[in-house]
Amino acid sequence: MKVLLLNGAKQNDSTVDLVCATFNNELIMNGHETQIINLRDKKIASCLGCFGCWVKTPGECLTDDDGLEIAKAVVQSDLVINITPITFGGYSYELKKALDRLIPIISPFFTKIEGEVHHKPRYERYPNYISLGILSEMNEEMAVTFRNLVARNAINMHNQLHLSSIMVRNQDNAGIILEIRELLQKVGA
């Protein structure tokens, strides 16, 4: 299985980096091909909302930077793992700047999913997702928002299987490994 790990940590966020490294170790031990992208080190401009990726160069963003590589890697992966400090219930800036650039991988045309309007898929298949959010301390309201956000993203990005999980920063290594193994088992990785 081809697995893409998107690390949404800021510089010097050792907890998020540790979780990312642990995921990677477990995946390699299970025989999977992995790619880690530390988003803070990548040049990813903000989405301009120009829709050029739909009507000028369909399927590809006009901004020539690392955002292109990430969109391509997402489509070509079997599993994408987002790891992020939970930021006001959502993703960190580092992760969000990459996610905003994924618009080219869906179609501009609309379809209805369970009675609600969404964009049609551009591709026949999309990767499964695990989104793991890290909180400094448990905050139920933010945790609910994060889980709902992951679920909504999965509808719009046409992910068949999506899992969200929340960790707190003071979790010990054994707990992190256990949680990660459980998540990977659920997605067959």
Added chain:
Amino acid sequence: MSKVALLLVGSPKAKRSTSEVLGGYVLDELQKNGFKTEKENVHRLLKADNGSEKLIKLVNTCDILIFSSPLYIDSIPAPVVRAMEIIAESKREQNQSNKQLMLAITNCGFPEASHNHLALDIYKHFAKEAGFEWVGGLALGGGGTIGGQPLTKFGRMTKNIIKSLDLTTFALLNGNMIPEEAIKLMEKPMVPNWLYILVGHHGWRTAAKKYGVHQKLNNQPYK
């Protein structure tokens, strides 16, 4: 001394931004009622020299903070998340005691306004964490219909939006939560869903034709 209202626009568009039109309407109404007003585009502000410092200074001196942004991937555009990170970090380091109200407005390209609700939840969490008094959020569906043009241009089609923003301004002037009526009026569809979809699809094809790629709209470059 006049009270200050600050509008932070979260759209990257320099022209024809629906986010700016919606937030700008409230800002103009506050100005008519004696407020001093400031407006900044988050994308451009953060790229400017000393942008973070300017952002913090503007936020610290306002009495009402208004965010108005488009919906990006069920949430808030990345630069606005960055702005909120900067503001929250700065607030943690200071002991600001004055009451500051915060309002958020989001608009999306889907006809249903409900797509915006999670973005508003995120704004609400930010308000709490950064010490603002949350007065509520407004969600608009079918933002593409407005396309950054003045609300008054559309006649009856935007009457619910204007009424919602008037009610919101009145609540802000009185330091109150925005009323449920304002939230419901903003969420009323401007046009039926089927018509929005029909016009939307025609718009994509027409735009693609201009660039000679209307036969390639379903391209799969990464397959």
